[in-house]
Amino acid sequence: MTTTHADGMNTREGDRPELDLPSTQLIIGGRAVNAIDGRTRDVIDPSTGKVITTVAEAGSEDVRAAIAAARQAFDNGPWKLLTNRDRARILIRAAALLRERLEYFAQLESLDTGKPITFSRMIDVSTAADMFEYYGSLALGIEGSTRTTGVPMFAYTVHEPIGVVAAITPFNFPLILSLSKIAPALAAGNTIVHKPAEDTPLTALAIADLLAEAGLPDGVLNVVTGGGEAGSVLVDDPRVDKIAFTGSTAVGTTIATRAAATLKHVTVELGGKSxxxxxxxxxxxxxxxxxxxxxxxxxxxxxxxxxxxxxxxxxxxxxxxxxxxxxxxxxxxxxxxxxxxxxxxxxxxxxxxxxxxxxxxxxxxxxxxxxxxxxxxxxxxxxxxxxxxxxxxxxxxxxxxxxxxxxxxxxxxxxxxxxxxxxxxxxxxxxxxxxxxxxxxxxxxxxxxxxxxxxxxxxxxxxxQMPIGGYKKSGYGRENGPEGLLEYMQTKSVLISN
CATH class of the missing domain: 3.40.309.10 (Aldehyde Dehydrogenase; Chain A, domain 2)
Incomplete structure (x- = not known):
C-alpha cells in the first residue's frame, strides 16, 4: 500500500522513507557549520546496519564556540529580555509546526533509532509537541509573589533564568528527552547548547531548524553533534551554568562530580531497574x-x-x-x-x-x-x-x-x-x-x-504534566510538570525599605 502524507512524502509500508534530511552540520550562533577539524561521524540505520548519512563531529573548539554563542545570546541577546508572552508564542508556534510535520519527524525518528513507526507517531512526536505547548503555556504564568514579613519593608520574589544550559541527551528517546530539557529551559529564558547522542542526532538537528522557523533568535539554541570530547567540554567550561543530563548512572556520577568544580546547577535522570x-x-x-x-x-x-x-x-x-x-x-x-x-x-x-x-x-x-x-x-x-x-x-x-x-x-x-x-x-x-x-x-x-x-x-x-525523576542512584531533579520548569530558574528575593 502506498501512502501520500500531508508533507508530500510518498511511502510504501515497510520501505525506507525517502526523507529530506536536516542539516548535518553543527548549529552554532544560528549558522550551520562544519567541525573545525573537518571530522564527521556516520549515522547508521539500526534495522539494516547501513549508513543513513554523516554528521559533523564536534571537537573541543567547536563546543567552546557554541558555548560562546549561547553566552552571548544570554548576556546580550534578546531572549531573556523578551516578555514571557513573547517566549510563549514562539514555543506554541513550534508545537503547531511540529504537529504539521508529524509524519516527517516520525519517519526521521524511526529511521535514526529503529523505533516502530506507530510509536514514533503516537508517542514520540506527539509528546514532543505537547512539551512545546505545555511549557509555552507555563511561560505565561512565570511570576513571583509579594511576602508579608516581620520587617517594615516591601518584599517580593522573582524567578529568573539560570543562564547557559548544556543539555546532554541519550539515544533511546532522542526527541522526547531533548524536548524535556529544551522546552522548559527556553520557557524560563535560558540559552542552550545541546549535545544529542552520537548515535541518534537527526531529530535534534531538525528541531533546531524548526525552532528557527518558529522565531527563536540566533544563538539561543546551539547543537553540537559529537561524543565524549564534546560532553567533557560542556561539563568543565565555567561559562555553562547548568547541566541537564539523561543517561547512565556511571556517566551521571562523573558529570555531577566534575560539575561541582564550577558549582554548576545539575539535574541527572539516570539508570533504573524498576x-x-x-x-x-x-x-x-x-x-x-x-x-x-x-x-x-x-x-x-x-x-x-x-x-x-x-x-x-x-x-x-x-x-x-x-x-x-x-x-x-x-x-x-x-x-x-x-x-x-x-x-x-x-x-x-x-x-x-x-x-x-x-x-x-x-x-x-x-x-x-x-x-x-x-x-x-x-x-x-x-x-x-x-x-x-x-x-x-x-x-x-x-x-x-x-x-x-x-x-x-x-x-x-x-x-x-x-x-x-x-x-x-x-x-x-x-x-x-x-x-x-x-x-x-x-x-x-x-x-x-x-x-x-x-x-x-x-x-x-x-x-x-506529571514529573519524573529518580530516587537513590537513579538521579536527582525532576523533568516534566511545573517541577521541570523550576529546575531552569533561580529565585531572587527583593526587600525595599520604606
Whole structure:
C-alpha cells in the first residue's frame, strides 16, 4: 500500500522513507557549520546496519564556540529580555509546526533509532509537541509573589533564568528527552547548547531548524553533534551554568562530580531497574499485558522499563508461563511495518551488551525462556528477541544491574512485606509498579516503594504534566510538570525599605 502524507512524502509500508534530511552540520550562533577539524561521524540505520548519512563531529573548539554563542545570546541577546508572552508564542508556534510535520519527524525518528513507526507517531512526536505547548503555556504564568514579613519593608520574589544550559541527551528517546530539557529551559529564558547522542542526532538537528522557523533568535539554541570530547567540554567550561543530563548512572556520577568544580546547577535522570509487583488478587490478563509492555517497549531501551517482575507465589508459574508465551507473539521486525511492536536496538554496541548478559546468564545456569531465533529480519540489523530470566538470585547482576534491552527477570515472593523489600533492594529508584485489585494495597504499597514514579495496574503511561525523576542512584531533579520548569530558574528575593 502506498501512502501520500500531508508533507508530500510518498511511502510504501515497510520501505525506507525517502526523507529530506536536516542539516548535518553543527548549529552554532544560528549558522550551520562544519567541525573545525573537518571530522564527521556516520549515522547508521539500526534495522539494516547501513549508513543513513554523516554528521559533523564536534571537537573541543567547536563546543567552546557554541558555548560562546549561547553566552552571548544570554548576556546580550534578546531572549531573556523578551516578555514571557513573547517566549510563549514562539514555543506554541513550534508545537503547531511540529504537529504539521508529524509524519516527517516520525519517519526521521524511526529511521535514526529503529523505533516502530506507530510509536514514533503516537508517542514520540506527539509528546514532543505537547512539551512545546505545555511549557509555552507555563511561560505565561512565570511570576513571583509579594511576602508579608516581620520587617517594615516591601518584599517580593522573582524567578529568573539560570543562564547557559548544556543539555546532554541519550539515544533511546532522542526527541522526547531533548524536548524535556529544551522546552522548559527556553520557557524560563535560558540559552542552550545541546549535545544529542552520537548515535541518534537527526531529530535534534531538525528541531533546531524548526525552532528557527518558529522565531527563536540566533544563538539561543546551539547543537553540537559529537561524543565524549564534546560532553567533557560542556561539563568543565565555567561559562555553562547548568547541566541537564539523561543517561547512565556511571556517566551521571562523573558529570555531577566534575560539575561541582564550577558549582554548576545539575539535574541527572539516570539508570533504573524498576520492579513490577504482581499480586495474586490482580486481574492476571491485564497484569501480564502490563508486564509484557513494561519490558519490551522501545526494545527494552527505556530507563523506566519494568525489567524486574515480582510475582506472588500462588500465581507465579501461571504468570511466568503467560509472559513467556506472550513474548513470542509480539510482532518483531522492520520498524516501518505498521504492525511492528519491537524494532531493532539502536546500535550494535547496545545489542552486543545484551547478548553478553544473556551469554553470562546461560553460563550461570539461569532458567531462560523466550529469546527465539530471529528469522524475519535483516540479519545486518541490531535485533534482539524478548528474553525472560526466571528464578534468578536477587544478588545476581541480572537483578541488580541495568541491562537496557528486552530482557526481564521474574522472581516469586510470599508476602507483601517481602515484595516491597525485594522491589527496593537495588541501588535504583526511577520507577516501580504494582498490579492488584485492592485499592488499599495500591495506596499502601505505592507509599513504600522507593521510586520517583509508581504505576498501579498499568505500566509506562506518561504525561508532560506529571514529573519524573529518580530516587537513590537513579538521579536527582525532576523533568516534566511545573517541577521541570523550576529546575531552569533561580529565585531572587527583593526587600525595599520604606
Amino acid at each position: 520492579a513490577n509487583l504482581i499480586f495474586a488478587d490482580a486481574n492476571l490478563d491485564s497484569a501480564v499485558h502490563a508486564a509484557l509492555s513494561g519490558f519490551v517497549y522501545n526494545t527494552g531501551q527505556f530507563c523506566m522499563a519494568g525489567s524486574r517482575i515480582l510475582v506472588e507465589r500462588p500465581v507465579y508459574e501461571d504468570v511466568l508461563a503467560a509472559i513467556a508465551a506472550g513474548s513470542g507473539h509480539i510482532p518483531l521486525g522492520d520498524p516501518f511495518q505498521e504492525s511492528t511492536v519491537i524494532g531493532p536496538m539502536s546500535g550494535a554496541k547496545h545489542r552486543d551488551k545484551v547478548t553478553g548478559v544473556l551469554d553470562r546468564a546461560q553460563a550461570a545456569g539461569v532458567r531462560i525462556l523466550g529469546g527465539a531465533p530471529l528469522t524475519n529480519v535483516d540479519t545486518k540489523g541490531f535485533y534482539q528477541a524478548p528474553t525472560i530470566l526466571a528464578d534468578v538470585d536477587h544478588t545476581s547482576e541480572f537483578v541488580q544491574e541495568e541491562i537496557f534491552g528486552p530482557v526481564v527477570t521474574v522472581q516469586p515472593f510470599d508476602t507483601e512485606e517481602e515484595a516491597v523489600r525485594m522491589a527496593n533492594g537495588t541501588p535504583y529508584g526511577l520507577a516501580a509498579g504494582l498490579q492488584t485489585s485492592s485499592i488499599s494495597r495500591a495506596h499502601r504499597v505505592a507509599g513504600q516503594l522507593q521510586a520517583g514514579l509508581v504505576w498501579v495496574n498499568s505500566w509506562g503511561v506518561l504525561d508532560v
